Amino acid sequence: MIRVLLADDQALVRAGFRALLDAQEDIEVVGEAEDGRRAVEQTRRLKPDVVLMDIRMPVLDGLAATREIATDRELDAARIVILTTFELDEYVFEAIRSGAAGFLVKDTKPTELIEAVRVVAGGDALLSPSVTQRLIAEFAARAKEPPAASVLEELTDREREVMALAAGGLTNEQIANRLVVSVATAKTHVSRAMVKLGARDRAQLVVLAYETGLVRPGWLE
Numbered sequence: 001m002i003r004v005l006l007a008d009d010q011a012l013v014r015a016g017f018r019a020l021l022d023a024q025e026d027i028e029v030v031g032e033a034e035d036g037r038r039a040v041e042q043t044r045r046l047k048p049d050v051v052l053m054d055i056r057m058p059v060l061d062g063l064a065a066t067r068e069i070a071t072d073r074e075l076d077a078a079r080i081v082i083l084t085t086f087e088l089d090e091y092v093f094e095a096i097r098s099g100a101a102g103f104l105v106k107d108t109k110p111t112e113l114i115e116a117v118r119v120v121a122g123g124d125a126l127l128s129p130s131v132t133q134r135l136i137a138e139f140a141a142r143a144k145e146p147p148a149a150s151v152l153e154e155l156t157d158r159e160r161e162v163m164a165l166a167a168g169g170l171t172n173e174q175i176a177n178r179l180v181v182s183v184a185t186a187k188t189h190v191s192r193a194m195v196k197l198g199a200r201d202r203a204q205l206v207v208l209a210y211e212t213g214l215v216r217p218g219w220l221e
Contacts, residue, residue: 001026001027001028002026002027002028002049002050002117002118002121003028003030003046003047003048003049003050004021004027004028004029004030004048004049004050004051004052004117005029005030005031005032005033005039005042005043005046005048005050005051005052006018006029006031006032006033006052007032007033007035007036007038007039007042007051007052007053007054007057007062007065008033008034008052008054008057008083009034009035009054009056009057009058010054011034013054013106014032014034017029017052017113018032020110020113020114021113021114021117024114026118027114027117027118030046030048031045031046031048034057034058035057035058035059035060036057036058036059036060036061036062036064036065037059037060037065038059039051039053039057039060039062039065039069040060040065040068040069043069043075043078044072044074044075047075047077047078048078049077049078049079049121050078050079050080050081050117050120050121051069051078051079051080051081052081052083052104052117053065053066053080053081053082053083053095053100054082054083054084055082055083055084055095062082062083062095063094063095063098066080066082066095066098066099066100067098067099069099070098070099070100070200071099076200079101079120079121079123079201080095080099080100080101081100081101081102081103081104081116081117081120082095082096082100082102082103082104083103083104083105083106084103084104084105084106085105085106096203096204096207097204097207099200099201099204100203101120101201101202101203102116102120102203104116123201123202151197151208151212152197152212152214154196154197155193155196155197158189159189159192159193159196160193160214161179162175162179162186162189162190162193163190163193163205163208163209163214164209164214164215165178165179166190166202166205166206166209167205167206167209167210167214167215168215172186172187172190173186175190190202190205193205
């Protein structure tokens, strides 16, 4: 069962998401939060698998709440999905750098929301690949102090290759098919790259791929 926490200051939004998600046999909404501080408290108390986090909330905004959750080692299992009204929200990239697993626009289709929760809970792929790649590429290029390419020296050639494919939006299964290896092997390479680079999750691995210049926007198209 995938446990979800809803964090949004609009009661109607939370009610809509709850009704949709609770109707799924494998998903359960375990709590709600109307502000960022409450979201952090509820995450610590309820230990959800996925937190759907709005950015603009009172008391503590979603970005600050994301940082608190992502830096708490006891909450490593919680995956944060940022909810935004606009695809290119100026705070989304910073949220991903702060530890969010990805983002969704609030008017996303119900089926896409459900699939997003399952995907993030499984730790497989970054959400909305095409839009997210464009956003990450745009903001990574404007980063004040991007990490040097030398941080990639710890990776093997295969791990770099897999990291680049992940940055291209490919899932573990797609990477495995492209490289003619098993899905388990592809997943292992991704996991090792994350550990070596200190990336909390796949989203941060993708950010690093762009920031270090390992990949460029549209390279896999």
